[in-house]
Each structure stands twice: as C-alpha cells, then as structure tokens.
Amino acid sequence: MDARLLDYLQRILTARVYDVAIESPLEIAGKLSTRLGNQVLLKREDTQPVFSFKLRGAYNKMVRLSADQLKRGVICASAGNHAQGVALSARRLGCRAVVVMPVTTPKLKADAVRTLGGEVVLHGDSYSDAYLHAAAWGEREGFTSVHPFDDPDVIAGQGTIGMEILRQRQGPLHAIFVAIGGGGLIAGVAAYVKAVRPEVKIIGVQMADSNAMIRSVDAGQRIQLNDVGLFSDGTAVKLVGEETFRMTRTLVDEFVIVNTDAVCAAIKDVFEDTRSILEPAGAMGVAALKQYVARHGLRNQSLAAITCGANMNFDRLRFVAERAEVGEEREALFAVTIPEDRGSFRRLCEAVGPRNVTEFNYRVSDEQEAHVFVGVATGNRNEAAEIAEAFARQGFVALDLVGDDLSKDHIRHMVGGRSRLASDERLCRFQFPERPGALMRFLATMHPSWNITLFHYRNQGADYGRILVGLQIPEADRASFQEFVDALGYPYVDETDNPVYRLFLR
Known part of the structure; x- marks a missing residue:
C-alpha cells in the first residue's frame, strides 16, 4: 500500500469527529431502488447536527x-x-x-x-x-x-464517512457517488475505501457549470475557473485544493457531470423516499447515480450516494419544483407552429393524444401562423420524440425545448410579447447576484442612449437572479455594448439568435 494512502488510513481511523458528529444512517431508498432496478443506498449526512458532513x-x-x-x-x-x-x-x-x-x-x-x-x-x-x-x-x-477542504486533518475527518459506509454495508457494493466542490469529501472517502475495499468504485460528481476538478484532472494540473454556477452553492469552487487534486486524480475511478434539472429531480426523488429536502449539493450524488445506471444499463447492483447537505432556502423550492419534472424526464416542452386556421388547435390536441398537457401558452399575432408553447407530461425522454413525430404527421413544425434554458427560465412566462417598436433589439440573459445595488449597477453603467425594450425577472429563491433584458442597440454601438458587458462582469448569454426568441418575441 502506498505510504501516503496508509498515512490517511491511520488519520481516518484515529480521527476525532464523534464529539460533535453522529454516525449517520445508511438507508435504502425504496421507491428509487424499485424504479432503477438497483439497490440505492443513501448515506444520510443531511441528518448531522448542522445538516451537513x-x-x-x-x-x-x-x-x-x-x-x-x-x-x-x-x-x-x-x-x-x-x-x-x-x-x-x-x-x-x-x-x-x-x-x-x-x-x-x-x-x-x-x-x-x-x-x-x-x-x-x-x-x-x-x-x-x-x-x-x-x-x-x-x-x-x-x-x-481552518481550510474547508485542502488540509489533511479536514480530509481525514470527512474520510470517516467512507469508514462508516463500509462498516454499515459489508455486502457487495458497486460504487459510491460523491459530490465534489473543493474535493475534501471525495478525497477522504476515496482514501479509506481504496485502502480497505479497492474494488468499490468511487464516482465523483460535479455540476456542469462548476467542474473545476474534472477540468483539472483532464488537464493534469489545477485549473481555475473564471466563474462558477451558483445553484449548487455548496460546490461552487473555482479552484480545487492541491492535496485534494492529487488524491482525486489518483483514487477516483470515474466522473459524472449533472445539470440543474437533474439535481432538482434528485431532490424530489429523495423527498419521496425520506420526506427530507436536500440542498442541491446534497442531491448531486443521487442525480449522478441515476445517470450512471442509465448509461451503463446496470441491474441488481448496490449503489450508495452521499446526501451531503440539507441547508436549503425554503423559497428556492419553487424553482426546484418547476424544474424537477423536466429533470426526471416527465415533461416535454415544445414550440409548435400551426396554421392560423379553424381546426388547427383541435389537430394539435389530437397529436398530444391522451397525455396530460402541463402548459399551454398562445397569443394571436399573425394572420397566417400561430406559435404555441406546449408542455406535455411524459413517462420517459423517448416519449418526447414520439410526440414530435405526432406533430409532424399533422404537418406542424415543432421545436423541442427541453434543453433550452431561455425557454424554461423566461419564455414560458412571456409568450406573446411582440412589439413593432422594438427595432435593433438585442436580447440577453444575465445572472445578477441577489443583493442590493446589483440592478442599479447595471443601469448606471449602461449607455444612456440605449433603450430597455424588455425586462423579465422572477425571484426563484436562489443566490442569483435570472434576468432577461431587451436593449435597442444601433449597429454602430455593438462594440460599445461588448465593452459594457465585459466591464459589468455579470455572466450573460446573448440570445438574439435564439429561434425561440424569434418565434415568440421578435
């Protein structure tokens, strides 16, 4: 055994954590296990005195x-x-x-x-x-x-979770799924598990917009991100630790990247099994486990996910509930173009069939065509393709919106907002930090000749606000606009060429 791995094994075995921590339960998630055809085990670190490991x-x-x-x-x-x-x-x-x-x-x-x-x-x-x-x-x-992750004693303390899992689950165990921020949790768990039962896979999990560890491992050196997504604030780390990088690179078997929708669905999954509400970081392991099972076609295996935290703002639940249906592939979203003729709406409903319509947004705006935003409840992702084929058979053009964040965050609430006055309009999505002065900073630094033609904001209880802005910017001012957003420093996406914008707002 490697000397450094042996050193961590000794540190973990002698770690002093139980003056303040409990040995958290390792519970079977019954409903999720049945649905996935595998035994899903939840290491309930969300039950600690501070609701986190x-x-x-x-x-x-x-x-x-x-x-x-x-x-x-x-x-x-x-x-x-x-x-x-x-x-x-x-x-x-x-x-x-x-x-x-x-x-x-x-x-x-x-x-x-x-x-x-x-x-x-x-x-x-x-x-x-x-x-x-x-x-x-x-x-x-x-x-x-007291560093949150890049310290041997901190890593060893987190490693006691791995020790408990192997003590609580002495039978077959295929893999353990661990969320990664700075890397302290996965480094500690991997150190113990690989020293004692190296056949158990350690699967690291990161958000698509906060994947500093995965990028670092791929590059062979620590990579610092310019910015990170804030939905999973517990794993929003731009630069991982030196020691955690070394250990993760050496000991972790595989990585899985999850997105916001998948994490929201995982929060719902855990709630249905435990009646506990995890924070996003706490549900990342479950989201990755589901994705891993689907990708590898696993059956009848035992899989553990560390539910590492439950410090969730109550107001954020509105956002989680809204995105969970899409994340668990139980809702398909479409922009459907139909002729503005009598009977067209009936044919649209016939194409949907007996499925439950979750959302329908429409406003008359043209004598020839109508653009309809449709949400449909589905049993699986493949069903969305079946619905799209049904639309095509009716002669309708349908655009699948499941992967389009502009549609899910904004357009679904704004269908029909056209204006003949909005010439030279540029449409952008911004992320503003949820704190006083953020909007005023935007307005104060904006060129006074640029007119705001559209502004949409909805508080989702997150740490940042998603804001959609339309600005009238003459062609001659395009360079000045780029200088403005660069100086502003807020993450943004130019959506002017997004086909959904052109269908519903342009």
Missing part, C-alpha cells in the same frame, strides 16, 4: 490545535456548511470563530452560523473572494485558518 473535518482539525491557537481564535471562508461546522466546533472547544462568507450565501446558512456563535463577515461574490479576504484577515489578527 462538514462538521467532521472542521472539528477534527480544530480539536488538534494547541491551547494558544484556540485562545487566539480561528477563521475560515465558506459558502455555508463548513462555516456551521467551524462555528459548532468553536462553541464546543470554547474559542472565537470568524467566518467570511460570500455575499451570495443563502440567509439560512449565515443565520445558522450566527446562532452557533460564529462571527459572520460577508465579502465577495464567490468562495474564492471570501477566501482571500479571510486569509489576509487571519494573518493580520493571528487567527488559525
């Missing part, structure tokens, strides 16, 4: 500090769950804890840290911004930094 690593690090270090206090940067672990550990050990959190952190998590006695400082739009601020503050004040 993070207190394991934080406490294992802090309990080993000297009396002098504890007297001076500790500092950390965190998007929320590690912060709660540090605050709880500090209260247990009787020391001061300063926690720097991004301003985009859900209020639920910031309030939880304060309740546990931590001093919360909000700084920056991402974990990386908060980390730099915490590092400077800690050096200035003499605090000991």
Whole structure:
C-alpha cells in the first residue's frame, strides 16, 4: 500500500469527529431502488447536527490545535456548511470563530452560523473572494485558518464517512457517488475505501457549470475557473485544493457531470423516499447515480450516494419544483407552429393524444401562423420524440425545448410579447447576484442612449437572479455594448439568435 494512502488510513481511523458528529444512517431508498432496478443506498449526512458532513473535518482539525491557537481564535471562508461546522466546533472547544462568507450565501446558512456563535463577515461574490479576504484577515489578527477542504486533518475527518459506509454495508457494493466542490469529501472517502475495499468504485460528481476538478484532472494540473454556477452553492469552487487534486486524480475511478434539472429531480426523488429536502449539493450524488445506471444499463447492483447537505432556502423550492419534472424526464416542452386556421388547435390536441398537457401558452399575432408553447407530461425522454413525430404527421413544425434554458427560465412566462417598436433589439440573459445595488449597477453603467425594450425577472429563491433584458442597440454601438458587458462582469448569454426568441418575441 502506498505510504501516503496508509498515512490517511491511520488519520481516518484515529480521527476525532464523534464529539460533535453522529454516525449517520445508511438507508435504502425504496421507491428509487424499485424504479432503477438497483439497490440505492443513501448515506444520510443531511441528518448531522448542522445538516451537513462538514462538521467532521472542521472539528477534527480544530480539536488538534494547541491551547494558544484556540485562545487566539480561528477563521475560515465558506459558502455555508463548513462555516456551521467551524462555528459548532468553536462553541464546543470554547474559542472565537470568524467566518467570511460570500455575499451570495443563502440567509439560512449565515443565520445558522450566527446562532452557533460564529462571527459572520460577508465579502465577495464567490468562495474564492471570501477566501482571500479571510486569509489576509487571519494573518493580520493571528487567527488559525481552518481550510474547508485542502488540509489533511479536514480530509481525514470527512474520510470517516467512507469508514462508516463500509462498516454499515459489508455486502457487495458497486460504487459510491460523491459530490465534489473543493474535493475534501471525495478525497477522504476515496482514501479509506481504496485502502480497505479497492474494488468499490468511487464516482465523483460535479455540476456542469462548476467542474473545476474534472477540468483539472483532464488537464493534469489545477485549473481555475473564471466563474462558477451558483445553484449548487455548496460546490461552487473555482479552484480545487492541491492535496485534494492529487488524491482525486489518483483514487477516483470515474466522473459524472449533472445539470440543474437533474439535481432538482434528485431532490424530489429523495423527498419521496425520506420526506427530507436536500440542498442541491446534497442531491448531486443521487442525480449522478441515476445517470450512471442509465448509461451503463446496470441491474441488481448496490449503489450508495452521499446526501451531503440539507441547508436549503425554503423559497428556492419553487424553482426546484418547476424544474424537477423536466429533470426526471416527465415533461416535454415544445414550440409548435400551426396554421392560423379553424381546426388547427383541435389537430394539435389530437397529436398530444391522451397525455396530460402541463402548459399551454398562445397569443394571436399573425394572420397566417400561430406559435404555441406546449408542455406535455411524459413517462420517459423517448416519449418526447414520439410526440414530435405526432406533430409532424399533422404537418406542424415543432421545436423541442427541453434543453433550452431561455425557454424554461423566461419564455414560458412571456409568450406573446411582440412589439413593432422594438427595432435593433438585442436580447440577453444575465445572472445578477441577489443583493442590493446589483440592478442599479447595471443601469448606471449602461449607455444612456440605449433603450430597455424588455425586462423579465422572477425571484426563484436562489443566490442569483435570472434576468432577461431587451436593449435597442444601433449597429454602430455593438462594440460599445461588448465593452459594457465585459466591464459589468455579470455572466450573460446573448440570445438574439435564439429561434425561440424569434418565434415568440421578435
């Protein structure tokens, strides 16, 4: 056995986590197991005292500090769950804890840290911004930094989860699915599992818009992302740790990338089996497990997913519920063009057949053609193709919208918003941080001669707002527009050439 792997095995076996953590249950997800034809096991880290696994690593690090270090206090940067672990550990050990959190952190998590006695400082739009601020503050004040993932004691604390899984499941186990942010959880779990039962696969999971670890492994070196998606705030890390990268690159068997819709569907799956509501990061393992089973055609295997957190803002559930049906492939969305003739609507309904229509948006706008936004309940993804064929047999042109974020986030709420006055219109989707002043910054830096022709925003309870903006920008100002969005720094997508925009809004 590799000497470094043996060292981690010893660290995990001697880790001190149970002063604050519980041995979380490994439960069978009955409904999901039946549906997938495999035994699905959930490692319920969402049942920890702070509703996340993070207190394991934080406490294992802090309990080993000297009396002098504890007297001076500790500092950390965190998007929320590690912060709660540090605050709880500090209260247990009787020391001061300063926690720097991004301003985009859900209020639920910031309030939880304060309740546990931590001093919360909000700084920056991402974990990386908060980390730099915490590092400077800690050096200035003499605090000991408790890193959320890139520390051997933190990694060993998280590794006790792997130890518990193998103790609780001594029979056959095909794979364990682990969400990755900075890499502390997967590094610790992989270290123990590969040392004790190397035949068990470790599958790493990342969001499509926060995949720093996968990119780093592919490149053979750590890659820093310019920005990360904020839906799964618990894994929104631009740069993974040096040690976690080394271990993940060596020990992890495979990676799976999941998207927002799949994670929303997984949250619903776990709720139906446990009546517990996971945060997005906590459901990533389940989403990947489902995807892995479908891709490999697995049957009658035992698969474990670590449900690593449940610090979910209640308001975000509106968004999760809306996207879950698409994520679990139970809803197909189409833009259907039909002739503006009597009987056309009836033929459209005949093409849908006995299926349940989940959404229907239409507004008359042309004497010759009608563009209809249709949502249809389906049993599986293949059924969408069958519906599209039924539309074609009726002579209708149908555009599948399941993979189109513009349609799912905005257009479905705005069908019919045409205007003859909107010449030279440029349509863009922006992500604004949900904090005071974000919109004013946009308006203040925009050229005064550009007219806003369309503005759509709906608060989904997330850490960022999805905003659709139409701007009248003359051809001569296109270069100035690019300079404007570059300086603004908000993630954006130009949707002017999107066919859905041309069908419903142009």
